[in-house]
Amino acid sequence: xxxxxxxxxxxxxxxxxxxxxxxxxxxxxxxxxxxxxxxxxxxxxxxxxxxxxxxxxxxxxxxxxxxxxxxxxxxxxxxxxxxxxxxxxxxxxxxxxxxxxxxxxxxxxxxxxxxxxxxxxxxxxxxxxxxxxxxxxxxxxxxxxxxxxxxxxxxxxxxxxxxxxxxxxxxxxxxxxxxxxxxxxxxxxxxxxxxxxxxxxxxxxxxxxxxxxxxxxxxxxxxxxxxxxxxxxxxxxxxxxxxxxxxxxxxxxxxxxxxxxxxxxxxxxxxxxxxxxxxxxxxxxxxxxxxxxxxxxxxxxxxxxxxxxxxxxxxxxxxxxxxxxxxxxxxxxxxxxxxxxxxxxxxxxxxxxxxxx
Amino acid sequence: xxxxxxxxxxxxxxxxxxxxxxxxxxxxxxxxxxxxxxxxxxxxxxxxxxxxxxxxxxxxxxxxxxxxxxxxxxxxxxxxxxxxxxxxxxxxxxxxxxxxxxxxxxxxxxxxxxxxxxxxxxxxxxxxxxxxxxxxxxxxxxxxxxxxxxxxxxxxxxxxxxxxxxxxxxxxxxxxxxxxxxxxxxxxxxxxxxxxxxxxxxxxxxxxxxxxxxxxxxxxxxxxxxxxxxxxxxxxxxxxxxxxxxxxx
Numbered sequence: 001x002x003x004x005x006x007x008x009x010x011x012x013x014x015x016x017x018x019x020x021x022x023x024x025x026x027x028x029x030x031x032x033x034x035x036x037x038x039x040x041x042x043x044x045x046x047x048x049x050x051x052x053x054x055x056x057x058x059x060x061x062x063x064x065x066x067x068x069x070x071x072x073x074x075x076x077x078x079x080x081x082x083x084x085x086x087x088x089x090x091x092x093x094x095x096x097x098x099x100x101x102x103x104x105x106x107x108x109x110x111x112x113x114x115x116x117x118x119x120x121x122x123x124x125x126x127x128x129x130x131x132x133x134x135x136x137x138x139x140x141x142x143x144x145x146x147x148x149x150x151x152x153x154x155x156x157x158x159x160x161x162x163x164x165x166x167x168x169x170x171x172x173x174x175x176x177x178x179x180x181x182x183x184x185x186x187x188x189x190x191x192x193x194x195x196x197x198x199x200x201x202x203x204x205x206x207x208x209x210x211x212x213x214x215x216x217x218x219x220x221x222x223x224x225x226x227x228x229x230x231x232x233x234x235x236x237x238x239x240x241x242x243x244x245x246x247x248x249x250x251x252x253x254x255x256x257x258x259x260x261x262x263x264x265x266x267x268x269x270x271x272x273x274x275x276x277x278x279x280x281x282x283x284x285x286x287x288x289x290x291x292x293x294x295x296x297x298x299x300x301x302x303x304x305x306x307x308x309x310x311x312x313x314x315x316x317x318x319x320x321x322x323x324x325x326x327x328x329x330x331x332x333x334x335x336x337x338x339x340x341x342x343x344x345x346x347x348x349x350x351x352x353x354x355x356x357x
Numbered sequence: 358x359x360x361x362x363x364x365x366x367x368x369x370x371x372x373x374x375x376x377x378x379x380x381x382x383x384x385x386x387x388x389x390x391x392x393x394x395x396x397x398x399x400x401x402x403x404x405x406x407x408x409x410x411x412x413x414x415x416x417x418x419x420x421x422x423x424x425x426x427x428x429x430x431x432x433x434x435x436x437x438x439x440x441x442x443x444x445x446x447x448x449x450x451x452x453x454x455x456x457x458x459x460x461x462x463x464x465x466x467x468x469x470x471x472x473x474x475x476x477x478x479x480x481x482x483x484x485x486x487x488x489x490x491x492x493x494x495x496x497x498x499x500x501x502x503x504x505x506x507x508x509x510x511x512x513x514x515x516x517x518x519x520x521x522x523x524x525x526x527x528x529x530x531x532x533x534x535x536x537x538x539x540x541x542x543x544x545x546x547x548x549x550x551x552x553x554x555x556x557x558x559x560x561x562x563x564x565x566x567x568x569x570x571x572x573x574x575x576x577x578x579x580x581x582x583x584x585x586x587x588x589x590x591x592x593x594x595x596x597x598x599x600x601x602x603x604x605x606x
Contacts, residue, residue, distance in 0.1 A: 023435070023438060025434075051434065053431065054460050054461070054463075054464035057428065058428070058431040058460065058461050058464065059431075061424065061431035061461070062431050062432070062434045062435035062438070064422070064424070064428075064431075064432050065422060065424075065433060065434060065435025065437075065438075066438060067435070068422045068436065069402070069435065069439035069440055070439070071439045073435070087425055088425060091424075091425050197421065197422055197436065197440075198402075198420065198440060199399050199401060199420055199440070200418075200419060200420045201400065205418060206420045206421075207420070207422070207423070208421070208422040209414060210423065
């Protein structure tokens with residue numbers, strides 16, 4: 001296969017089409033605009049439909065209708081727009097509809113900024129809207145991985161009948177990298193969806209719904225959803241880099257993990273036993289892999305473009321057995337290798353002096 | 358034995374939860390009769406709203422989706438874009454369509470989405486207990502306009518059909534009522550025409566049906582029908598607001 005140089009947003013959009021996505025509903029917002037730009041041209045070529053909705057609220061509800069009709073469908077947005085979609089995402093989770101939602105994160109809160117950030121972590125991994133529910137959250141770190149995860153995202157959505165979020169950021173959306181796209185598989189089979197509303201021809205009606213007025217019934221539904229989220233644990237994925245002997249493990253996802261990876265090599269050149277653990281699924285969180293990666297660790301540092309969000313899940317998943325420190329920049333600023341190395345050296349010196357951190 | 362009257366196939370045998378004297382039951386039946394007559398029961402997908410008719414998915418014997426409050430036109434857009442050869446309708450009340458869902462209905466109309474909306478206007482929020490609606494009449498008492506709707510405080514009732522009739526993507530907009538048999542018959546004709554235009558792929562159609570809410574109006578069912586005729590129709594005049602052809606329904 002030939003590699004092509006593509007912008008992240010466009011590569012993601014093409015990968016979605018190749019994963020069988022034929023419907024896109026969205027609303028303009030920076031830094032994800034190249035996704036709708038690309039799909040507005042591309043989807044009609046493959047018999048698909050692109051609709052620019054009047055709002056993110058309308059867009060996600062169009063996704064609900066199309067997903068309920070059995071289509072492979074996606075929407076994309078960024079922070080403020082993802083907040084507007086939360087109502088619809090909650091309904092989609094409640095009604096158990098498969099779809100893919102892309103968040104190319106930017107700085108917040110409020111209108112925030114348009115530069116890359118990872119400050120929507122809690123919103124993505126803890127549900128985000130009202131009610132007890134979870135999204136499957138995938139966090140690519142390269143454009144190639146973003147492309148590779150699109151097919152997986154649609155498959156997971158169908159398998160679990162659950163919304164899947166691709167949690168990217170402005171860097172991944174805007175940068176260009178060489179990618180190998182999956183082949184255009186015209187015989188791609190989308191799993192049959194006998195529950196979809198397609199007209200009740202020769203069968204009893206299908207109903208797409210999230211309302212359970214009887215509290216016992218709703219509790220049963222909630223427990224069913226919980227079982228599904230438990231089952232999703234088997235999907236957890238993470239990547240380790242030089243953690244075998246690491247006394248200090250950096251943990252980061254997405255773009256921040258790329259900076260952290262460079263730090264591992266720089267730290268090792270200075271004789272520090274540094275490694276990296278990069279969760280690829282943020283929900284489910286790859287707990288076992290994280291624990292394994294941190295077996296030898298005296299200290300763990302989260303590298304994040306948020307103000308201490310990832311750190312909570314890292315502490316929790318390490319069961320508070322290892323001290324976990326924070327290193328990050330926010331508001332659209334990106335942590336540098338120098339920032340992280342400085343933090344590592346402070347910790348290493350403290351260890352040397354036998355001090356408790 | 359000849360059957361002269363029976364339940365339409367497009368309705369289930371479920372007992373509705375509607376209050377005595379409420380006209381939702383009549384409107385459900387009209388929609389179901391039209392679907393039966395057009396022979397499209399097995400290719401129709403309905404969207405129920407949030408409000409009194411939230412449980413419509415239990416009453417229509419059709420594939421149904423339940424939508425978030427006000428978002429039925431967006432949900433119907435998603436359904437229809439996937440099911441281009443199917444018949445799609447939304448069934449929405451005045452709080453749903455004329456308040457929280459104004460953006461969705463206006464833009465579905467503007468895009469000329471090829472589905473039909475049944476807009477049930479009873480000038481009040483029924484399900485939540487009688488709060489003021491955007492269509493509540495001036496001086497009308499509600500839980501949240503206890504002194505009567507005062508335009509200096511609560512603004513004016515909104516005429517959705519007239520507003521939507523100004524939109525190019527809307528092909529057929531009519532306001533009908535179900536307060537007497539003649540009007541019921543006209544209402545059915547209008548609903549049928551809307552569905553037929555949809556089948557012909559003409560674009561967005563909406564039928565506003567004036568409806569009663571005896572419970573929250575604090576009137577008997579009979580008084581409610583009279584109140585609809587005497588008070589609502591002057592503010593919400595019946596008739597075709599937009600049609601692709603000349604003439605009446």
